[in-house]
Structure formats: C-alpha cells, structure tokens
Amino acid sequence: MKEFMVHVERAVRPVRAESAQKFKMRRELLAHLTCIYEEELARRSDPAAARVEALRRFGDPAALTRELQGSVPVLERILHTPIPALSWMTTIQQLNSRRPGESESHYAVRSAVRQGILLTCAAVPFGIIRMAGSGWALTPSELGVMAGCLAALAVLNSAFLYLIAGMARAVRGDLRPAALVRAAGYWAGAVVAGLASAPVSARMLLGNENRHNRLLVIAAVLAVALLGIAAVIRLDAVAKRRQSEWTALEIGE
Amino acid sequence: MELIRGDALRGHLETMILSALERSEAHGFEVLRRLEAAGCGVLHLKEGSLYPALYRLEAAGLIKGKWQEGSGERRGPRRRVYSLTRKGTRRLAEGRAGWRRFVQVVGGILGAPA
Numbered sequence A: 001m002k003e004f005m006v007h008v009e010r011a012v013r014p015v016r017a018e019s020a021q022k023f024k025m026r027r028e029l030l031a032h033l034t035c036i037y038e039e040e041l042a043r044r045s046d047p048a049a050a051r052v053e054a055l056r057r058f059g060d061p062a063a064l065t066r067e068l069q070g071s072v073p074v075l076e077r078i079l080h081t082p083i084p085a086l087s088w089m090t091t092i093q094q095l096n097s098r099r100p101g102e103s104e105s106h107y108a109v110r111s112a113v114r115q116g117i118l119l120t121c122a123a124v125p126f127g128i129i130r131m132a133g134s135g136w137a138l139t140p141s142e143l144g145v146m147a148g149c150l151a152a153l154a155v156l157n158s159a160f161l162y163l164i165a166g167m168a169r170a171v172r173g174d175l176r177p178a179a180l181v182r183a184a185g186y187w188a189g190a191v192v193a194g195l196a197s198a199p200v201s202a203r204m205l206l207g208n209e210n211r212h213n214r215l216l217v218i219a220a221v222l223a224v225a226l227l228g229i230a231a232v233i234r235l236d237a238v239a240k241r242r243q244s245e246w247t248a249l250e251i252g253e
Numbered sequence B: 001m002e003l004i005r006g007d008a009l010r011g012h013l014e015t016m017i018l019s020a021l022e023r024s025e026a027h028g029f030e031v032l033r034r035l036e037a038a039g040c041g042v043l044h045l046k047e048g049s050l051y052p053a054l055y056r057l058e059a060a061g062l063i064k065g066k067w068q069e070g071s072g073e074r075r076g077p078r079r080r081v082y083s084l085t086r087k088g089t090r091r092l093a094e095g096r097a098g099w100r101r102f103v104q105v106v107g108g109i110l111g112a113p114a
Helices: A002-012 A019-044 A047-058 A061-070 A074-079 A084-096 A104-121 A124-133 A140-172 A177-209 A215-247 B013-023 B028-038 B047-059 B086-110
Strands: B063-067 B080-084
Touching: A002 A019, A002 A047, A002 A061, A002 A215, A019 A047, A019 A215, A019 B028, A019 B047, A019 B080, A047 B047, A061 B047, A104 A140, A124 A140, A124 A177, A140 A177, A140 A215, A177 A215, B013 B028, B013 B047, B013 B063, B013 B080, B013 B086, B028 B047, B028 B080, B047 B063, B047 B080, B080 B086
Parallel strands: none
Antiparallel strands: B063 B080
C-alpha cells in the first residue's frame, strides 16, 4: 500500500490546488490503483508482477501531475502558486518557532508576549490620531494615562493571546473530557481578558467622554467569536491529521 | 488492430465519460471498464488520466460525485461514485450531435463517409 501511496503522492503533491481537493485526488487515485492491483493479482497470482503492471497501467506521475493541474480552476491555481518574494514569511515563522530545549510553557508565554506587544503597537497610531484631533493639546496627565493604558493593553493582549493559544492546544488534540474542560477554561479566561481590554482601549482612544459601556454586548460577541475560532482550529487540526499520512511520505522530490 | 491512445482522444474523452455514465452511476474504475468495453479493446488510456477529466466535468457541473459508503465486501480505500447531472445529459446530447456533424463533414472531405 505504501508504494502505491508514494506513487500517488508523486503525482498529487506538486499540484497547486486547495488541500481538500488534493486530499480527494489522493484518496481516489489510491482507490483506483488498488483496484488495478487487485485485478492484476487475480490475473497473475504474483504480487510483485501485479504491482509493476498496476503502476504501468496507472501511468507516469509527472504526466498525471500536469493533467491534474489542468483540472484545477485558474483562480485556485493562482492562489496556490508559490511566490519566492514571500520567503520572508518563513523567516517570521522561524523567529516565532520554538527554540531547541525551550519548554512548552516558556515558549507559550514568550510568543504570547511578543504578539501581545505587536498587537498593542497597532493601537499607537490611533492614540496619535486622538492627540492630533485635540490639536496636540492633551495635558501631561492625560498623556500619562494614555501611556499607562498602552502598558495595561500590552499585558492584557498578551494574556488574551496566551489564553487563545492554550484553547487552540486543547482543541487540537483528542477531545477527551479533560481537554474540553481545559479548552473551556482558556476560552472563559480569554473572554475575560478581552473584555478587560475593552474599557482600557476606550479610555485611551476616546478619553473620559466614553460613558457608554456595552460590556455585555462585547462579551457576547467575543465569546461567540472565540467559539468560532476554536471550531476553525479544530477542523484545521482534523484535516491536517487526516492528510499527515500523505504529507509525511518521502517521495524523493 | 492499432490501439487508440489517450492523446488521440483529446477533446472527446469528456463526452465519452458522460456517455459511460448515462447508463448508471459509476466510480472511476468502472467508468474506465465501460469505456474499454465499448471501445472493443482498441481504446488504451493511462488509467490515472481519467481523473483529471472527471474533476473537470464535476467542476463544470456536468457530473456529481459522492463517496461510496463502505459495503464490507471490498477492502481498501473508499471510492467516489459519479452520476450524470441534467446539465451533463444536455451536454452529452450536444456532444453526440456535434460528433455526427464532425464525422459527416470530415468524412465527406476525406472521401470516407460514415
């Protein structure tokens, strides 16, 4: 079976298409190749000769790749074309990856803090817009409050992202009761952290004028959005796990 | 008799697949068997090359596929069963009419009417 999987993977892996479509190709081509093999085996009663004949009848993987690529819609093909200039994405991923010997908890905290600070930096331009909007006439104490809000936001955002990462870890694995409880705990914590950052952001960006608290609405939206994120992460993990037996194959590229 | 290989079928394979599915739904392996049986052993396809044509037909809405439920009779990976859509039936009729016209015209030019 593995030899057939490698043969199919040689044809499918280079195809630029959605991973779900490639998964369909893999399963279907493997089913076909298996059928040919069974037919040849019934005819010859020699497994080795049946395997060789099945692969011959199936065709050259490189030629099949070209034909499969031709069956993928143009837009899908373009969207999955590798762009060399985007290799910086890999660099960012490497910067963000776990260092050798680093514990999982340390890595989780480190990446959450880094991303939390980055997220907080995105609020800075809005603070500057607020200062410009006031004619650069904010009092030093108000500037101090804004700086304090930024610092608080960095902490809250880091906590928020740490909790989301924890929730993601919990839903990616086997969904045993303990994992579900852990995921629910992280989810609730993330809702609280997100909720706590809302008045701080509002204070920094709108000043004391903000008197309309809509915390309940924000909490509801946040809770639903985080559930959606958890569902997407779960589906992605399941899809990746299903495909891993294919993507891990050595095909001699 | 000389074999008819895949390259010679370019442009016709998809209509032939529609025709093979006209009788009843079938998975790729069965479609190929039907084509070979209808081709009286002269038709010779690299079997993998059937699937790109099936995917094109499915993307165009001419056939629809669904994964076969496990029956217990057969081991191995699940197969995808394809059936003709209404649009596919119409396209098959157009394909047949086009083919008759083509054979009539080219046959007349070559001095070998069908």
